[in-house]
Amino acid sequence: MLTISPNRTLALLGALNFVTGLLVEHLIPPAPAEPLVSHIRITDKYSINPPTTFVSKSIRSALENHKDLVEYRQGNVANADVVAACFNDPAPNGHLYSYVFDLTGDFNYEHPAAAHMTHTLAPAVTIARCSAAQLARFPGSVKAHLRNIPPFYEQIDGNKRYKENDEKGWQFDVGKGAVRALVWHETIRAVGAIEGLPLVMLKFGLPYGDNMVGFEVTSLILLGLVYQTTGRDMKLLWSPNLPKNTINMRDFVGLMWAAAEWISTKSREEANVLAGVPIYPSNDPSLMTSPPPSPYLVPASTGPIIVPVFNAVDESDSTQRSQAAVISEVFGVKVGFYTGLPGLLAGWGMRDVTEDVNETHMEEWSKIIANSSPPVLRTPLSPYMPLYQLEEHGCALDGEKTRKILQYKFKYPHFNKDSVQGFINWCTQEGIWPVTNASASK
Numbered sequence: 001m002l003t004i005s006p007n008r009t010l011a012l013l014g015a016l017n018f019v020t021g022l023l024v025e026h027l028i029p030p031a032p033a034e035p036l037v038s039h040i041r042i043t044d045k046y047s048i049n050p051p052t053t054f055v056s057k058s059i060r061s062a063l064e065n066h067k068d069l070v071e072y073r074q075g076n077v078a079n080a081d082v083v084a085a086c087f088n089d090p091a092p093n094g095h096l097y098s099y100v101f102d103l104t105g106d107f108n109y110e111h112p113a114a115a116h117m118t119h120t121l122a123p124a125v126t127i128a129r130c131s132a133a134q135l136a137r138f139p140g141s142v143k144a145h146l147r148n149i150p151p152f153y154e155q156i157d158g159n160k161r162y163k164e165n166d167e168k169g170w171q172f173d174v175g176k177g178a179v180r181a182l183v184w185h186e187t188i189r190a191v192g193a194i195e196g197l198p199l200v201m202l203k204f205g206l207p208y209g210d211n212m213v214g215f216e217v218t219s220l221i222l223l224g225l226v227y228q229t230t231g232r233d234m235k236l237l238w239s240p241n242l243p244k245n246t247i248n249m250r251d252f253v254g255l256m257w258a259a260a261e262w263i264s265t266k267s268r269e270e271a272n273v274l275a276g277v278p279i280y281p282s283n284d285p286s287l288m289t290s291p292p293p294s295p296y297l298v299p300a301s302t303g304p305i306i307v308p309v310f311n312a313v314d315e316s317d318s319t320q321r322s323q324a325a326v327i328s329e330v331f332g333v334k335v336g337f338y339t340g341l342p343g344l345l346a347g348w349g350m351r352d353v354t355e356d357v358n359e360t361h362m363e364e365w366s367k368i369i370a371n372s373s374p375p376v377l378r379t380p381l382s383p384y385m386p387l388y389q390l391e392e393h394g395c396a397l398d399g400e401k402t403r404k405i406l407q408y409k410f411k412y413p414h415f416n417k418d419s420v421q422g423f424i425n426w427c428t429q430e431g432i433w434p435v436t437n438a439s440a441s442k
Helices: 020-027 055-065 079-090 112-139 179-191 216-230 247-265 268-275 286-290 320-331 350-371 400-406 417-430
Strands: 009-013 038-045 069-072 099-102 144-149 199-204 206-208 235-236 246-248 276-279 306-312 334-339
Touching: 009 020, 009 079, 009 112, 020 038, 020 055, 020 247, 038 079, 055 069, 069 199, 079 268, 099 112, 099 247, 112 144, 112 179, 112 286, 144 247, 179 199, 179 276, 179 286, 179 306, 199 247, 199 268, 206 247, 216 235, 216 320, 216 350, 216 417, 235 320, 246 247, 247 306, 247 400, 247 417, 268 276, 268 306, 268 400, 306 400, 320 334, 320 417
Parallel strands: 009 038, 009 099, 038 069, 099 144, 144 199, 199 306, 206 246, 235 334
Antiparallel strands: 276 306
């Protein structure tokens, strides 16, 4: 018989190769500290043994040493039956899952709208509906339903930091290819429209640190190693003042749990009053007119959907200039910026520039990997930058509300030499960081 757990049980869907390992570490700390949850069920499409994606040592350790607390199910969360089974099958102790972390979604900038609706919109709504259905059957059984919002919005003004309720902080330009942001935005509305769901969302900055083997800041760190090895100066595109607000992965998972704990003691109505943000429709006709339109979309005529949202950024208020200074300090390379950018791009498109710089960087990276001692047999690390990372995109978030309400104390409040070196140390422990003669300064 299913019972409602007086303890915390967590259903974690997606993100095996993103935040899952650090979440498990956060929730099941080393003894003598007590676990914060009684059971974690992780569900994702990847195989762990043999691995079909990067699987950190922390996940392997948890599955081997905490079999009573952590379970992994391989299943594609784009499949509604897989999602339903996550909720319908109780934890080993018979308890329902009281915390639901939906970490699904397609991050690939190049994918078309149809792919994003299949891999972002549909799973998110399916998971949220399963949460709501469990609540309807067993009132109070779901204490928190969390979902994250990636930094896909256009925030390039160097003088502006956007609070959660600033409508200008939610802008994107589909005409410039922001189809990914469009679908993610409408996903917020679709999930938020499900009544009674104890929903909270984190709108996060540029993530970096342990377990973050990809994304923009990781590429920048790896380029520091590339240019240190070649002995050449490193130059970045766009303004030094371009905002690049960051969040360390360990603080990101800490904020996720703090937000879940916060919503767990409140009704949705109370949460909306304290942290609700109106999410306006994109008013992009392509989603509603594309054949066939997704049944998961909320019509624009519904108007704004109120969703509790917290900005998840550290206290460093990073820009390209401050990040460049850190990379210079860590790797001992000179980092500058291209001036006269229109002249630089004369006769070139950004896709041409992307192909050219990646060819150069990947050639040097291959040499670094080949010459590493000890050898790095398999590493997920790569300085390859997709087109989106080389285009002019900023991240400018105001974290005041988050600090005030969630009262979370940051472990890494600043993007600096120590936090970058911490990531390098983690990579070294994982056996994925190439060791060269020109090692990063300590």
